Amino acid sequence: MADSRSDLINQLAASMGAGDYAKTRFEESRYDPETGTLYCDGYVISKSVIDEAIQHFKLMQSKCDMNDPASRHMALIYKTALEGIKKLRESDKNKS
Numbered sequence: 001m002a003d004s005r006s007d008l009i010n011q012l013a014a015s016m017g018a019g020d021y022a023k024t025r026f027e028e029s030r031y032d033p034e035t036g037t038l039y040c041d042g043y044v045i046s047k048s049v050i051d052e053a054i055q056h057f058k059l060m061q062s063k064c065d066m067n068d069p070a071s072r073h074m075a076l077i078y079k080t081a082l083e084g085i086k087k088l089r090e091s092d093k094n095k096s
Contacts, residue, residue: 031091050085060074
């Protein structure tokens with residue numbers, strides 16, 4: 001029963017534009033540069049969500065007070081996330 005339920009959920013996700021979820025469920029995380037989609041731990045993260053994440057981290061970083069050590073630390077965390085996304089996108093461009 002659980003397998004059929006899982007298959008149904010995967011089929012519904014695929015029909016809603018989430019891609020071929022079943023193929024990525026047991027694979028390593030990967031980024032598809034053609035669609036801008038990240039497949040990670042069974043999640044399908046679309047280009048639009050990745051773009052929203054970039055904007056969120058930029059906004060949060062810009063709100064940090066670089067004169068306050070705790071705030072500066074948070075700015076570095078946001079910068080790390082932004083650079084990680086940037087490297088992810090660049091790494092797939094370099095593979096082509």
